[in-house]
Amino acid sequence: MISVKNITKVFTDPDGGKNKVLDGVSLEVDQGEKIVIIGPSGSGKSTFLRCLNLLERPDSGDIFLDGERITDPKIDIDRIRRRMGMVFQSFNLFKNLTVMQNLTLAPLKLKIMKEEEVRRKAMELLDRVNLAEKADVFPASLSGGQQQRIAICRSLCMNPEVMLFDEPTSALDPEMVGEVLDVMKKLAEDGMTMVVVTHEMGFAREVATRVLFMDGGNIAEENTPDIFFTNPRTARLKDFLSSVL
Amino acid sequence: MNFQEQFHTAFIAENRWKLYINGLGVTLTVAFFAGLLGILLGTVLALMKLSESEKGKFNIWNFLATAYVDIIRGTPSVLQLLIMWFIIMASSRNPVFVAVLSFGLNSAAYVSEIVRAGILAVGKGQMEAGRSLGLSKGMTMTYVILPQAVKNIIPPMGNEFITLLKETAIVGYVSMTDLTRAANKVSAATYEPFMPLIGAAVIYFIIIKVLTLALAALERRLRKSDLR
Ligand SMILES: Nc1ncnc2c1ncn2[C@@H]1O[C@H](COP(=O)(O)OP(=O)(O)O)[C@@H](O)[C@H]1O
Numbered sequence: 431m432i433s434v435k436n437i438t439k440v441f442t443d444p445d446g447g448k449n450k451v452l453d454g455v456s457l458e459v460d461q462g463e464k465i466v467i468i469g470p471s472g473s474g475k476s477t478f479l480r481c482l483n484l485l486e487r488p489d490s491g492d493i494f495l496d497g498e499r500i501t502d503p504k505i506d507i508d509r510i511r512r513r514m515g516m517v518f519q520s521f522n523l524f525k526n527l528t529v530m531q532n533l534t535l536a537p538l539k540l541k542i543m544k545e546e547e548v549r550r551k552a553m554e555l556l557d558r559v560n561l562a563e564k565a566d567v568f569p570a571s572l573s574g575g576q577q578q579r580i581a582i583c584r585s586l587c588m589n590p591e592v593m594l595f596d597e598p599t600s601a602l603d604p605e606m607v608g609e610v611l612d613v614m615k616k617l618a619e620d621g622m623t624m625v626v627v628t629h630e631m632g633f634a635r636e637v638a639t640r641v642l643f644m645d646g647g648n649i650a651e652e653n654t655p656d657i658f659f660t661n662p663r664t665a666r667l668k669d670f671l672s673s674v675l
Numbered sequence: 676m677n678f679q680e681q682f683h684t685a686f687i688a689e690n691r692w693k694l695y696i697n698g699l700g701v702t703l704t705v706a707f708f709a710g711l712l713g714i715l716l717g718t719v720l721a722l723m724k725l726s727e728s729e730k731g732k733f734n735i736w737n738f739l740a741t742a743y744v745d746i747i748r749g750t751p752s753v754l755q756l757l758i759m760w761f762i763i764m765a766s767s768r769n770p771v772f773v774a775v776l777s778f779g780l781n782s783a784a785y786v787s788e789i790v791r792a793g794i795l796a797v798g799k800g801q802m803e804a805g806r807s808l809g810l811s812k813g814m815t816m817t818y819v820i821l822p823q824a825v826k827n828i829i830p831p832m833g834n835e836f837i838t839l840l841k842e843t844a845i846v847g848y849v850s851m852t853d854l855t856r857a858a859n860k861v862s863a864a865t866y867e868p869f870m871p872l873i874g875a876a877v878i879y880f881i882i883i884k885v886l887t888l889a890l891a892a893l894e895r896r897l898r899k900s901d902l903r
């Protein structure tokens with residue numbers, strides 16, 4: 431479904447130095463797969479994820495979505511992004527809009543659904559995360575866990591084929607992590623294709639079809655979760671796992 | 676002369692009050708339309724400054740806007756008015772129009788900085804969230820970024836307008852009769868400077884005080900709606 435071929439990304443530091451953040455990363459994601467990416471801070475996980483929906487443009491290499499080369503400069507990026515949901519560490523709900531408006535803005539403005547239809551879908555989604563009664567409040571009055579569940583609903587309202595998660599629980603108080611992970615687990619059970627950057631090893635074990643270890647701009651190791659956690663091959667991964675587990 | 680006589684000489688005799696009223700009219704007209712022009716052009720300049728260039732490429736919009744703001748901020752506004760009056764618009768028969776143009780072009784430079792800062796303060800996560808849903812940059816600007824930026828922009832914009840209102844007093848340099856020049860004329864004609872000058876100062880003060888209070892009330896309302 432998604433096919434990443436040898437992408438690189440270099441950032442220029444303020445002092446002019448070159449920082450090679452992605453050093454030729456390749457990955458195949460099949461329909462329905464749940465890929466979990468772990469790795470130390472600064473290893474390029476976010477950058478990689480943001481390249482998938484072209485929030486960052488790779489400097490070289492290609493990305494294909496169902497065979498279509500989305501790194502082609504001539505392609506309509508907005509049309510591609512409609513098919514990929516993204517959930518951010520800091521939720522990024524639209525602060526000037528109510529919860530309902532947050533969910534319906536894109537489907538309505540992009541004329542994907544009729545107003546009635548999109549409102550019904552939005553209510554269904556909110557109901558599924560037990561926040562239907564919050565439809566008409568503004569994001570600022572909600573807890574972090576509630577905001578993140580709504581951010582997930584906002585993405586789902588576009589009927590995406592893939593969902594990208596960038597450390598969705600890292601900004602949450604510990605008691606709210608569970609409610610967000612539960613929503614993500616349900617989504618996984620429903621068959622959504624997911625790419626998740628997280629430090630939640632329990633989630634990785636339980637949900638992932640494959641776990642990737644990212645280090646220094648490369649995928650240093652990759653395996654099914656049982657082997658990945660019980661039998662890490664590289665010393666780097668062993669060190670990393672012993673430091674987080 | 677006692678107070679009453681002075682007052683009479685300054686405001687009542689020879690229908691002098693009409694001079695102040697007409698002057699005030701010029702002051703408010705110039706300030707209002709220059710403010711409007713400043714907001715429109717200033718917003719365009721801000722968007723030009725915020726436009727992104729493709730990596731490493733020269734951004735002509737950004738360059739033009741930056742140069743414009745630099746030039747306006749680097750020269751006295753009296754001089755800008757004189758240049759507009761005697762050089763650029765020398766053939767115009769409409770003094771108010773020339774003044775509006777000069778003050779509006781001047782104000783736009785300051786407004787552009789206010790708008791730019793207001794947009795930048797919104798935080799890039801909001802734009803990224805919009806783009807990740809497939810909304811275009813323009814749509815995200817229109818429905819998400821600008822509505823939030825307005826809240827950051829209104830307070831400093833009010834201050835800019837107050838500055839502009841006072842600065843219009845320099846139209847006397849090009850022999851237009853605004854409130855300040857009206858007072859000056861009366862003081863010259865009567866050899867009694869106290870009443871006309873203090874009177875004009877009081878009128879400016881009252882108008883600006885009312886504006887300031889209205890602005891503060893608006894700010895309170897905006898803050899409240901932040902916490903809804
Ligand atoms: N927009 C950017 N400009 C410059 N450097 C960046 C930018 N985004 C990320 N980086 C740098 O790239 C490196 C990898 O960042 P990131 O992908 O966020 O790592 P991770 O998500 O694994 O912590 C870091 O050194 C970071 O400072």
Ligand SMILES: [Mg+2]
Pocket residue numbers: 475476477597
């Ligand atoms: Mg990150």
